[in-house]
Amino acid sequence: MKGYDIKVRLDDFKPHTYRDIIIPENITFYQLHLIMQELWNFSNKHLYEFNTTDYKRRYIDFDNHSMEGIYLPDFNEKDAKSEYIKEVFDLTDEIYYTYDFGDSWRFTLEIKKKLDYEENYPEIKEYKGDYGPVENCGGVFILSDMVEYKTNPNFDATDYIKSLSEKLKKFDLDEKNKELMESCTFNNEATPKEEVKIFEESFEKKGFDLYITFNEVIPFTMRNIQIPSGITFNQLHDIIQILVGLDNHHEYRFINLEENICITSNIDENNDYEEVDAENTLVEKYLSKSQYIVYEYDFENTIYLTIEINNCIDYDKNYPTIAEYLGEYNLLDDCGGTTGFMELLQLKENPELADEKEQALINNIKQFNKEEIQDKLIKYCSFKQ
Numbered sequence: 001m002k003g004y005d006i007k008v009r010l011d012d013f014k015p016h017t018y019r020d021i022i023i024p025e026n027i028t029f030y031q032l033h034l035i036m037q038e039l040w041n042f043s044n045k046h047l048y049e050f051n052t053t054d055y056k057r058r059y060i061d062f063d064n065h066s067m068e069g070i071y072l073p074d075f076n077e078k079d080a081k082s083e084y085i086k087e088v089f090d091l092t093d094e095i096y097y098t099y100d101f102g103d104s105w106r107f108t109l110e111i112k113k114k115l116d117y118e119e120n121y122p123e124i125k126e127y128k129g130d131y132g133p134v135e136n137c138g139g140v141f142i143l144s145d146m147v148e149y150k151t152n153p154n155f156d157a158t159d160y161i162k163s164l165s166e167k168l169k170k171f172d173l174d175e176k177n178k179e180l181m182e183s184c185t186f187n188n189e190a191t192p193k194e195e196v197k198i199f200e201e202s203f204e205k206k207g208f209d210l211y212i213t214f215n216e217v218i219p220f221t222m223r224n225i226q227i228p229s230g231i232t233f234n235q236l237h238d239i240i241q242i243l244v245g246l247d248n249h250h251e252y253r254f255i256n257l258e259e260n261i262c263i264t265s266n267i268d269e270n271n272d273y274e275e276v277d278a279e280n281t282l283v284e285k286y287l288s289k290s291q292y293i294v295y296e297y298d299f300e301n302t303i304y305l306t307i308e309i310n311n312c313i314d315y316d317k318n319y320p321t322i323a324e325y326l327g328e329y330n331l332l333d334d335c336g337g338t339t340g341f342m343e344l345l346q347l348k349e350n351p352e353l354a355d356e357k358e359q360a361l362i363n364n365i366k367q368f369n370k371e372e373i374q375d376k377l378i379k380y381c382s383f384k385q
Helices: 029-039 140-151 159-165 173-183 193-201 233-244 337-349 356-364 370-380
Strands: 002-010 018-024 048-052 058-060 077-079 094-099 105-116 123-128 207-214 222-228 252-256 261-264 274-277 292-297 303-313 321-326
Touching: 018 029, 029 048, 029 094, 029 173, 123 173, 140 159, 207 233, 222 233, 233 252, 233 292, 233 370, 303 337, 321 370, 337 356
Parallel strands: 058 077, 261 274
Antiparallel strands: 002 018, 002 105, 018 123, 048 058, 048 094, 094 105, 207 222, 207 303, 222 321, 252 261, 252 292, 292 303
C-alpha cells in the first residue's frame, strides 16, 4: 500500500500551527474530512469543503447540501463520499479544506511526498503549536486571543476570552494518534470496487464524457466533450487542437501521472516517463484506468490542459460532440503558452497598455463558437471505428 506524507497547516493564525501526518492513499475525501475532524477536535456539526488551489474542483458532501434528498451539483462539484483523494493528490502539491462557513476554519494541506505505508489509519509524525481550534468560538482571530491569554499571563483579555480559553486543550501527540487509530481506521479496498465496475463496463459502452480545462486561465475555462472510445490518442490530440483553437504546429504529449506514462508521437523524448506511441494507442486503454490525464502542447511555451474523465457513456457517433462549455475565448498558438495567453486576456481589457506585437496577438484571439467548432469536429474528426 501507499500513503501520503502531508503537512496540515491552520491558515491565517499565529503562532504557526501545523500537524505532519501520514494518511493512506485509498480513502475518500469524506474520510479525509473525518480525519480532519479528529485531528483538530471538531464535532462534525457544520458543512465543509475541499478545494484545489485553482478552485476548479470542489469536494463536498452532497447529502448534507441536499434538500429533501435532492442536490444538483455545479459541474465542478464532486461528492466527497465517492471521490478518492488519490485522483487529486497525485496531481497537485496542495489542497484547501474549509470547515464551518461561519467561523471559517481554513487549512492548507501540503502534499509533501508519496511513500510506502502499510497502515489503514493516519499517524501524526510531527507537530507545531500546542493549541488548535475551539469550535464555535468565532474563528482564528478569537482563537489567537485565547491562546495569547493562555500562554501570556500579562495579556489583557476580556471576560469572554477568559471564559472561552477554558475550552483550550493542549495537544498530546500519543493521545491524538491513539484517537486517530480508534476513530479513523478505514478498511477500503486498494482499488474501489465501484470504480472497477464502472471501467469494466466502459469496454461494453462506446464513449467517454470528458471535461477539458484550461490550466492557469482566469476566468475558469472548460470544454465538456463526448468522444467515441475507439480512437487513438493521436486522434484525441486532433480533437483537442480544434476544440481549443490551436493550429497543430508543435509537439504534444499526454501524461498519465498515476502510471508515470507519456503518450506521444515523438518517442525517445528522453524524459522521465515510460513512453507509449500515441498514433497506435487507443484512448480506452488509459482513460478507462485514470480519472485525470494532463495534455501538454508546445514544450517551449507550454500550454497545459487537464482532461478529466467524467464518465463512460453509451455513444454511437464516430465524431466528438460538444456538450457544454465555460469561458468565451479559445487559446492561441505562439503567444507564450497558457501564461502568455492569460496576460493577453488582461491586456484585451486594457488595450492601451498593449504594444504593437501584443495588439496583433490580441486581434487573433477568437471567441468560442460552439456551432462553428462542432461543424469542424464533424468535418475533420469523423473517425472510422
